[in-house]
Amino acid sequence: MSIDAHIQIERGTFQLNARLELPARGVTAVFGPSGSGKTTLLRALAGLEPCPDSRVIVNGTPWQTPTECLATHERPVGLVFQEPSLFEHLTVQANLDFGRQRISKSEQTIPLDHSIELLEISPLLNRYPHQLSVGEQQRVAIARALAVCPEWLLLDEPLAAMDAARKREILPYLENLCRETDLPILYVSHSREEVARLADHLVVLNEGKVIANGPAIEILSNLALPLAREPNSAAIIETTVAGQDHTFGLTLLDFAGGQFQVTHHDLPVDTPVRLQVQANDVSLTLERPTQTSILNVFKAKVAEMAEAGPAHVLVKLTVDSNSDSGPTLLARITRKSAELLALKPGRAVHAQIKSAALIN
Amino acid sequence: MNLQPEDWNALWITLKLAATSTIILIILGTPLAWWLSQTRFRGKFLIEAIVALPLVLPPTVLGFYLLVALGPNGPVGGFFKAIGGQPPVFSFEGLIIGSVIYSMPFVVQPLQDAFKSIGTRPLEVAATLRATPWDRFWFVAVPLARSGFVTAAVLGFAHTLGEFGVVLMIGGNIPGETQVVSIAIYDHVESLAYTQAHWVAGTLLAISFLLLVGVYAGNRKFRVWKP
Numbered sequence: 001m002s003i004d005a006h007i008q009i010e011r012g013t014f015q016l017n018a019r020l021e022l023p024a025r026g027v028t029a030v031f032g033p034s035g036s037g038k039t040t041l042l043r044a045l046a047g048l049e050p051c052p053d054s055r056v057i058v059n060g061t062p063w064q065t066p067t068e069c070l071a072t073h074e075r076p077v078g079l080v081f082q083e084p085s086l087f088e089h090l091t092v093q094a095n096l097d098f099g100r101q102r103i104s105k106s107e108q109t110i111p112l113d114h115s116i117e118l119l120e121i122s123p124l125l126n127r128y129p130h131q132l133s134v135g136e137q138q139r140v141a142i143a144r145a146l147a148v149c150p151e152w153l154l155l156d157e158p159l160a161a162m163d164a165a166r167k168r169e170i171l172p173y174l175e176n177l178c179r180e181t182d183l184p185i186l187y188v189s190h191s192r193e194e195v196a197r198l199a200d201h202l203v204v205l206n207e208g209k210v211i212a213n214g215p216a217i218e219i220l221s222n223l224a225l226p227l228a229r230e231p232n233s234a235a236i237i238e239t240t241v242a243g244q245d246h247t248f249g250l251t252l253l254d255f256a257g258g259q260f261q262v263t264h265h266d267l268p269v270d271t272p273v274r275l276q277v278q279a280n281d282v283s284l285t286l287e288r289p290t291q292t293s294i295l296n297v298f299k300a301k302v303a304e305m306a307e308a309g310p311a312h313v314l315v316k317l318t319v320d321s322n323s324d325s326g327p328t329l330l331a332r333i334t335r336k337s338a339e340l341l342a343l344k345p346g347r348a349v350h351a352q353i354k355s356a357a358l359i360n
Numbered sequence: 361m362n363l364q365p366e367d368w369n370a371l372w373i374t375l376k377l378a379a380t381s382t383i384i385l386i387i388l389g390t391p392l393a394w395w396l397s398q399t400r401f402r403g404k405f406l407i408e409a410i411v412a413l414p415l416v417l418p419p420t421v422l423g424f425y426l427l428v429a430l431g432p433n434g435p436v437g438g439f440f441k442a443i444g445g446q447p448p449v450f451s452f453e454g455l456i457i458g459s460v461i462y463s464m465p466f467v468v469q470p471l472q473d474a475f476k477s478i479g480t481r482p483l484e485v486a487a488t489l490r491a492t493p494w495d496r497f498w499f500v501a502v503p504l505a506r507s508g509f510v511t512a513a514v515l516g517f518a519h520t521l522g523e524f525g526v527v528l529m530i531g532g533n534i535p536g537e538t539q540v541v542s543i544a545i546y547d548h549v550e551s552l553a554y555t556q557a558h559w560v561a562g563t564l565l566a567i568s569f570l571l572l573v574g575v576y577a578g579n580r581k582f583r584v585w586k587p
């Protein structure tokens with residue numbers, strides 16, 4: 001199961017030329033600035049953008065070749081657009097039924113009740129779209145896309161049309177969706193935060209070309225790519241809950257390089273948790289600090305360095321661990337400090353982490 | 361009521377003509393408007409110009425050409441004769457053909473606008489929900505263009521109701537067969553029967569007004585999704 005695609009589209013001065021091989025599992029995020037061709041790419045996969053010169057083979061089935069083109073309604077995809085785009089003349093229930101009625105019983109592999117429950121829309125079923133908030137509408141749109149039991153779920157910046165409060169309202173639903181279904185999801189976004197929270201696999205587009213394609217955690221901390229250069233850049237660390245320290249109200253999280261202590265989160269042992277560590281929250285010392293208020297200090301090696309603005313450098317660190325490729329951290333420090341500590345690739349340091357946030 | 365039997369007849373013929381023409385106009389105009397709203401055909405403007413012609417042509421010009429075409433020696437009339445029928449001039453059928461052509465722009469344009477204003481998004485959504493093109497038309501485009509259909513039907517009906525020139529040219533003025541209300545009123549005025557003209561005109565005015573009130577009130581009630 002996979003997508004093997006080479007999308008070539010020319011629209012005036014814009015050229016999309018993207019070669020993609022995507023795994024058919026987990027969440028693949030397509031990240032890039034606006035105008036980089038993300039949406040066009042997604043639309044081409046759904047068959048909404050004519051692209052006769054392209055090739056799309058999904059799970060061995062040709063969707064688009066120079067000689068054939070599967071029409072959108074014949075492709076087993078579910079698509080959620082930027083705006084909820086519900087049918088205004090139909091109730092929520094009828095919106096959900098619209099696609100459901102058009103697939104055969106044997107194709108109905110995802111129970112409709114399950115989607116309704118997952119997105120918590122059962123109180124809305126008899127309302128009309130104009131009676132719902134934008135956030136509610138988008139939840140219905142997601143359930144509607146799931147109702148056709150697609151083999152792929154395509155999400156085109158489903159949060160872009162919403163303000164910060166609404167985003168916070170919807171993100172947990174998206175996270176649940178990603179966790180609860182084993183449906184492969186393709187998620188287009190220009191938000192680093194959403195990508196960090198949701199993506200397993202990451203494709204970075206720039207000016208119509210794929211500039212990176214790989215595991216999300218690696219790409220987010222790759223200094224050669226724009227993602228790590230953003231002012232709020234951060235590294236993602238996969239951890240599991242090890243236990244609780246009730247005396248101090250802390251939660252202990254195990255990862256390949258040791259154990260994190262973070263403020264209490266009510267999570268059962270062994271829950272997988274993603275931790276986000278901002279580059280600005282990591283400081284470096286050569287000696288192990290003994291008297292410090294900082295709880296999380298790990299031995300690490302400088303892997304790479306890159307200038308970040310006139311006064312700063314971005315340091316990519318590999319935390320010492322038993323495995324070959326240890327977890328990665330990013331630290332933004334001043335150029336002066338880097339020189340005083342004589343930092344260079346291979347140098348052993350201690351990384352002090354001022355704060356780390358659970359992101360799902 | 362002070363209406364004479366001929367006036368009642370004219371009124372009945374007019375309503376029958378308007379209703380039949382409206383139904384035919386919607387049946388023919390819907391696919392045409394849909395096609396015009398969706399196509400990327402370069403010659404589209406030509407078709408649009410042809411549909412809009414009756415808006416600018418004097419009715420007598422249109423009526424004259426129709427008279428020639430529908431007459432026994434014209435292409436349409438000749439065809440009717442060849443298959444053993446009567447050429448449709450000076451008959452109710454002829455009036456229907458004339459009104460359909462004459463009122464076509466009043467039906468096609470609101471429908472085309474309504475289909476266009478839906479935009480491509482709902483249709484794309486429907487496609488991703490497994491709807492075939494036919495499905496998308498019936499279950500998304502038509503219901504969303506509902507108010508366009510109301511406007512088109514009202515305009516088509518009203519325009520046929522007030523028709524004069526075309527009817528006079530191709531229908532003659534045969535009481536009980538092709539005499540419509542507008543011509544009946546004209547005849548009354550010609551013969552200085554002003555009271556009679558008042559009665560007929562007033563009745564037509566009342567019917568038209570009631571019809572419009574009913575349609576717009578109904579349309580408002582059903583338009584739940586656009587407050």
